[in-house]
Amino acid sequence: MAINQALTGEPNGFNRMSASKWGSLPIGRWLLMTVVIGWFAVLILVPTVALARQAFAAGLAPLGRAMASDEFLRAFGMTIGITLVAVVVNTIFGVCFALVLVRQRFWCKTLADGLVDLPFAISPVVTGLMLVVLYGPDGWIGRYLEAGGFKVVYALPGMILATLFVTLPFVVRGVVPVLQEFGVDQVEAAYILGAGRWVTFWRVTLPSIRWGLAYSVLLLIARSLGEFGAVMVVSGNLLGHTQTATLYVHDGIEGFRPEGAYAASLLLAAVSFFMLIGMGTLRKRVKTSKQT
Amino acid sequence: MSIVVENLSKRFGTFQAVSDVSFEVPTGQLVALLGPSGSGKSTILRIIAGLEDPDTGRVSLTGEDATSVPVQRRGVGFVFQHYALFRHMTVRQNVAFGLEVRKKPKAEIDEKVDRLLKLVQLYGYADRYPSQLSGGQRQRVALARSLAPEPRVLLLDEPFGALDARVRDELRAWLRKLHDEVHVTSLFVTHDQQEAFEVSDQVVVLNHGRVEQYGPPQELYERPVSPFVAQFLGQVNALPLRALWNPQILNQNPVDAAFGAEVLKSDEAVYVRPHDLDIHREPSSRPCWRGTINRLTPLGGIVRIELSISGDNGLQIDLPRDQQLALGLAQGEDVFISPRLVTTIGGSSEPSADLAGKFYTI
Numbered sequence: 001m002a003i004n005q006a007l008t009g010e011p012n013g014f015n016r017m018s019a020s021k022w023g024s025l026p027i028g029r030w031l032l033m034t035v036v037i038g039w040f041a042v043l044i045l046v047p048t049v050a051l052a053r054q055a056f057a058a059g060l061a062p063l064g065r066a067m068a069s070d071e072f073l074r075a076f077g078m079t080i081g082i083t084l085v086a087v088v089v090n091t092i093f094g095v096c097f098a099l100v101l102v103r104q105r106f107w108c109k110t111l112a113d114g115l116v117d118l119p120f121a122i123s124p125v126v127t128g129l130m131l132v133v134l135y136g137p138d139g140w141i142g143r144y145l146e147a148g149g150f151k152v153v154y155a156l157p158g159m160i161l162a163t164l165f166v167t168l169p170f171v172v173r174g175v176v177p178v179l180q181e182f183g184v185d186q187v188e189a190a191y192i193l194g195a196g197r198w199v200t201f202w203r204v205t206l207p208s209i210r211w212g213l214a215y216s217v218l219l220l221i222a223r224s225l226g227e228f229g230a231v232m233v234v235s236g237n238l239l240g241h242t243q244t245a246t247l248y249v250h251d252g253i254e255g256f257r258p259e260g261a262y263a264a265s266l267l268l269a270a271v272s273f274f275m276l277i278g279m280g281t282l283r284k285r286v287k288t289s290k291q292t
Numbered sequence: 293m294s295i296v297v298e299n300l301s302k303r304f305g306t307f308q309a310v311s312d313v314s315f316e317v318p319t320g321q322l323v324a325l326l327g328p329s330g331s332g333k334s335t336i337l338r339i340i341a342g343l344e345d346p347d348t349g350r351v352s353l354t355g356e357d358a359t360s361v362p363v364q365r366r367g368v369g370f371v372f373q374h375y376a377l378f379r380h381m382t383v384r385q386n387v388a389f390g391l392e393v394r395k396k397p398k399a400e401i402d403e404k405v406d407r408l409l410k411l412v413q414l415y416g417y418a419d420r421y422p423s424q425l426s427g428g429q430r431q432r433v434a435l436a437r438s439l440a441p442e443p444r445v446l447l448l449d450e451p452f453g454a455l456d457a458r459v460r461d462e463l464r465a466w467l468r469k470l471h472d473e474v475h476v477t478s479l480f481v482t483h484d485q486q487e488a489f490e491v492s493d494q495v496v497v498l499n500h501g502r503v504e505q506y507g508p509p510q511e512l513y514e515r516p517v518s519p520f521v522a523q524f525l526g527q528v529n530a531l532p533l534r535a536l537w538n539p540q541i542l543n544q545n546p547v548d549a550a551f552g553a554e555v556l557k558s559d560e561a562v563y564v565r566p567h568d569l570d571i572h573r574e575p576s577s578r579p580c581w582r583g584t585i586n587r588l589t590p591l592g593g594i595v596r597i598e599l600s601i602s603g604d605n606g607l608q609i610d611l612p613r614d615q616q617l618a619l620g621l622a623q624g625e626d627v628f629i630s631p632r633l634v635t636t637i638g639g640s641s642e643p644s645a646d647l648a649g650k651f652y653t654i
Contacts, residue, residue, distance in 0.1 A: 185376035188343055191363045192370045193390035194441060203389075207380040 048269065055262035066263040074241075075248035075264070078159075082231075082244065083224040086163045091217055094171025099205075101172070102179040116172050119165055127165050128233025131158060135234075154236035159244070162230035167220045174216025178209045178286070211285040218282065222275050225268060294319040294477035295340060295445055300349035302335055302501075309335045311501045313349070317445070317494075322471045322478045324488035327498030328524070333481045336498075337447050340479065342366045354444050369438030369476070373450040375430045377422040383409070383433050384418040390441040408436040411470070428459040435467075439474070448480035452487065464490050485525050489513075497521050519637055522563045529564045529607050536562075536581075536605070546579040546631050560636055566610040568633040571597070573619060580630040583607060585623055588616070597621065601629065 025033075055063060066072055100106075101113055119127065135142040135152035145152055152158045186208065190200040206213075228246040235242040243251065245264050252261030295317035302310040310332040317323045325333040338344040340351050342363035350359045358366055378386050387408055391401045409415045412432040422430055431451060438446060451467070452460040468491050471478060482488050488495045489509040497504040497512060497520075505512055505521045516522035519530065536547055547562055572580065583599035586606075590596075595616040597609045607629065611621075621627065 185372055185374060186378055188363075189370065189372065189376040189378075189437075190389070190393075192341060192343070192366075192368060193393060193437070194364050195389070195393040196364060199393055204378055208378075 051262070051265060051269070054258075055266050058259070062259040063263045063266070066257075066260040067267070069260065071243065072248065072260060072264065075243045075245050076267070078156075078243065079225060079245040082156075082160055082163050083221055085160050086167050086224045087217060087221060089164055090167050090171055090220060091213070094168070094216070095175055095209075095213065097172045098175035098179055101176055103184065116169050119168050124162075124166055124227065124229030124231075125233055128162055128230040131162055131165070131230070131234050135161070153234050154238070155242060158234035159231050159242060162234045163224050163227050166227055166230050167223050170220040170223065171213065171216045174219065175209055175213055178212030179205075182208050211282055215279060215282040215286060218275055218279050222272060225271060294321075294354050295479060296350075296352040297336065297340065298350045298352075300336060300339060300351070301347045302332075302339060302344065303347055309501055310339070310346070313498075313501070313503055315496050315503055315506050317477055317479050319354075319477050320475045321493040322468070322480070322491060324492035324495045325479060325481045325498060326483070326485060326488040326495050326524075328483055330500075331498040332501035333483075333498050334449055335501075337449050337479065337481050340445075341368050341370050341447050343370075367441075367444040369441070369443035369446040371431070371434050371438050371446070371448040371451045373453045375422070375427075375434045375454075377430055377434055377437070379422050382419050382421055383414060383425070386422070386433055387437045387440050390437065394441060404440060408440055411439075411474075412436045426459075427455045428463055431455065431463065435470075439476070443476065446476045446478040448478065450481050450483070453482075460487075467491060497524065499524075514633075515635065516563070516637060519561070519563075522635070522637060527566045527608060527610070529566065529569075530561045531564065531605060531607070532561045533558050536601075546581065546634060549579040550634050551636070563635045563637060564607075564631045564633065566596070566608045568631055569607070569609045570630050570632065571609060571611060571615075571619065571621070572628045572630070575628045576630065578630040580628040581607075583627055583629050585621060585625050585627060588621065588623060599627070599629065 097116065101109065101116075106112075132139065132153050134140055135145065135158060137143065137146050137153070139153070142152055150157075152161065182205070186204050187200055190204045195203065226246060227244075228250070231244055232247060232250070235244070235247065245268060249261045249264045249268075252258060252264065297316070298314050300310055300313040301308075313332070313336060325336060327333045335344060339346045340353075342358070342361065346359070350357060352358060353366065353368070378389065381389070384405055387405045388401050391404060396404075405418075406415070409418055412435055414429060414432055414436070417425065417429065417433075422433065425433065435451075452463050455463065464487055471491075480491070492509065494507060495509050495512055496506045499520050505517045509525075512521060513525050516525065522528045523530070531547075533547065536545060570578075575582075581601040583601040585597060585599050587598040588595055589598075590613065591610075593613055594610045595613055597611055597616070599607045599609065601607055609629070
């Protein structure tokens with residue numbers, strides 16, 4: 001630790017500056033800091049505090065009642081379920097895709113590399129519409145599926161598909177740079193030592209990219225929990241049936257049942273807070289694992 | 293023969309990395325693949341290891357054709373320039389990896405890892421991570437790791453390239469000693485001729501993906517078969533014969549004395565090493581050229597003297613410091629130079645059969 005600090009010089013240097021020069025900061029710096037902190041407060045801090053204040057305004061009882069309600073529990077259950085599927089599927093797919101992008105050469109590589117980001121670029125509402133066009137009752141594929149009694153849109157499969165689409169780029173984008181940094185030397189060394197591809201992946205590649213991967217998965221979870229637009233379009237938002245946590249918040253506001261919206265929002269915000277802490281820790285891990 | 297390479301060729305896009313390379317590494321020897329960067333030496337090593345597939349040609353290991361054997365089952369050890377240690381594993385885990393994937397019993401693995409760590413003098417470091425070791429220690433771990441599965445041959449890709457000069461010298465001597473103890477047939481890649489000379493039994497000199505010459509280091513040094521080999525292995529003065537054909541500056545032309553006057557009209561060059569030249573104040577009875585000292589550079593024990601003879605032909609002499617002091621040489625002075633050894637090399641632009649590869653003591 002001491003060596004790390006000496007090497008980067010970061011924490012020490014920062015402390016020295018803030019301790020001794022705090023009082024003598026030039027006016028320009030004061031101004032800049034005031035603007036930055038003020039902007040941060042107006043944009044992020046004040047709304048968060050306002051939400052918390054409003055939520056607790058009527059005391060804890062209404063919140064508790066809202067949280068114990070069937071719709072609330074179902075909505076969160078649905079969000080958690082969809083997120084779990086998204087994490088599993090997109091982690092596996094994302095790592096495979098990243099491995100292919102980094103280590104293979106193929107003719108449409110640049111195209112594939114660019115298209116991965118499509119879900120970031122497209123508005124989630126448009127994503128939802130695309131899925132409805134494809135899987136809706138009159139959709140290209142949907143009409144055959146519905147004829148066979150399998151509902152995609154306005155049902156859970158559609159919501160999962162929408163979330164998968166929206167969260168697809170996270171793991172790919174997070175793992176590609178880590179894999180590039182990792183290189184192929186250690187993989188080749190493992191092969192020469194007699195390890196097959198599967199063993200090499202589990203024992204050499206995966207442990208080396210684990211922090212980068214964990215960070216990406218955390219981002220994926222955050223996005224999946226908060227997803228609204230695409231799921232909104234494909235779910236039909238049937239109360240207690242195809243309603244996720246964010247849709248529940250939306251409904252609460254629309255339907256003048258604010259306690260439910262407050263409760264759900266608070267819970268989502270609390271989860272986000274813990275994930276932020278997790279991301280901070282992981283970022284440090286990624287950094288130190290790169291240094292060694 | 294432990295490693296036999298026959299007619300190996302490999303092309304990357306439009307770049308012919310290796311063309312028609314054949315050589316053999318005798319069992320138990322330590323052989324160097326020596327060449328400048330881009331000469332294909334690393335590619336050849338990777339083909340032997342099975343990390344690259346050759347376009348044409350064959351690789352045999354201990355008498356068996358290994359060309360199509362997958363890398364995992366070739367039974368080679370490989371040491372990378374940048375160590376390629378598993379960074380998330382301790383030294384012990386690194387060395388044990390090749391034994392664990394072969395599903396050896398735990399007791400056997402432990403015993404063997406201990407033995408190897410003692411061999412590379414890192415026994416006390418078993419529980420450290422690679423990031424806690426110096427470059428030289430890391431490379432020794434890499435060596436122990438590659439030896440653990442008892443490879444049929446050991447391949448080393450510029451193993452000391454990433455180390456600083458002093459550690460490099462130590463490790464070289466240590467590798468040679470280790471090889472004399474372990475006797476595993478080894479092939480190592482280097483661009484450093486001194487390293488090749490210090491460590492290896494034989495040297496394969498590569499240029500543009502082709503083998504230029506193969507033999508014991510001293511033989512390559514004394515009897516290079518091409519101007520490339522002569523110039524790549526240490527300093528050498530290349531003197532175009534036509535330029536030396538100028539009777540006015542001669543006492544008795546050393547080339548004339550060695551090869552006969554006719555030779556002086558050919559397009560070839562003669563090669564003289566900087567330490568195979570004597571320098572005198574007065575013309576002696578020996579054949580000599582007249583020259584002018586352009587520059588003196590003290591290099592510790594020796595002094596490098598740059599002269600010009602016969603007009604613009606530069607010549608470099610390495611003279612022991614005490615001799616230079618005894619002669620009292622200074623810049624701008626005229627001196628007489630007589631070579632002790634002169635070599636000709638066939639095979640440049642127009643090889644003349646009677647000149648090729650001749651080697652004369654004057």
